[in-house]
Amino acid sequence: MDIKGHIITIDAMGTQTEIVKKIRMKRADYVLALKGNQSSLHEDVRLYFDDAEFLSKCAYKKTVEKARSSTEEREYWQTDDIDWLTQRKEWAGLSSIAMTRNTIVKNDKITTETRYFISSLSLNVDEVARAIRGHWMVESHHWHLDVTFREDDNHTAEKQAAFNMNILKKLAIVVLKVYDSGKKNMSLRMKRFAICTNPTKHIERIFDI
Numbered sequence: 001m002d003i004k005g006h007i008i009t010i011d012a013m014g015t016q017t018e019i020v021k022k023i024r025m026k027r028a029d030y031v032l033a034l035k036g037n038q039s040s041l042h043e044d045v046r047l048y049f050d051d052a053e054f055l056s057k058c059a060y061k062k063t064v065e066k067a068r069s070s071t072e073e074r075e076y077w078q079t080d081d082i083d084w085l086t087q088r089k090e091w092a093g094l095s096s097i098a099m100t101r102n103t104i105v106k107n108d109k110i111t112t113e114t115r116y117f118i119s120s121l122s123l124n125v126d127e128v129a130r131a132i133r134g135h136w137m138v139e140s141h142h143w144h145l146d147v148t149f150r151e152d153d154n155h156t157a158e159k160q161a162a163f164n165m166n167i168l169k170k171l172a173i174v175v176l177k178v179y180d181s182g183k184k185n186m187s188l189r190m191k192r193f194a195i196c197t198n199p200t201k202h203i204e205r206i207f208d209i
Contacts, residue, residue: 003028007121007131012037015118017090024092024120031098031131034116041087045116048084049077049099057081058099059125070106076129080122093120098128179206 004027010019012035023030034042048054058077065072078098088094098117103110121128172192181191181202195202 001026007031007127009033009131009134017092020094020120021092029093029120031117031119031121031128034118041085041118042116044085044087045097045099045118048079048097049116054079054081059123061125061129063129070104072105073103074129074133075101075103076125076132078119078123078125078128091118094118095120095122096128098125098132100129100132175206 003023006028008023008028008030010030010032012033015032015034015038020030020032034045036042049058055077058079061076063074065074076098077100078096080096082088082094082097085094085097096119098119100115100117102113102115104112115132117128117132119128119131121131176191179191179195179202181194183194195206
């Protein structure tokens with residue numbers, strides 16, 4: 001696989017030193033999530049960002065996205081101050097660490113998620129933010145394929161047919177996301193159900209999108 005010049009993003013289960021070596025050998029960069037499977041590294045990075053003085057010196061970026069009934073604030077911090085990190089030599093090309101904090105306000109309820117990353121990218125919080133955000137969008141898409149269309153249960157044997165069905169499902173997800181079914185806060189799965197139970201009611205409106 002030719003990945004030269006690209007940024008590879010992987011969930012925490014793929015944050016392994018051997019995988020990092022292969023990525024760097026192919027002259028690509030990486031942004032890898034940290035969780036419990038890298039317990040000491042995860043804990044060290046978490047403690048660093050928990051320090052208010054260190055955090056204030058990090059590169060910082062914030063975005064705010066508004067949907068019909070929710071507001072999502074995404075914050076990103078990145079630093080190349082990693083000389084203190086005892087494990088840094090185990091990770092080929094490690095140049096920076098990052099933290100994200102997503103705060104969602106929906107129906108007066110606030111939820112917050114904090115995540116940590118290691119990266120071969122030099123200090124450029126905009127680039128790191130794009131990589132992390134892009135990975136989340138791919139994961140969200142895959143989640144909808146499974147939950148809304150039960151992609152994992154698809155047993156289409158013919159390769160081209162399976163490929164075509166996958167494209168159609170991805171197109172359907174895009175349509176469902178933008179389609180106004182007439183009811184607020186409907187999940188994509190419920191939108192699909194509503195359309196299928198009364199296609200004549202919805203089909204013209206869908207083609208007008």
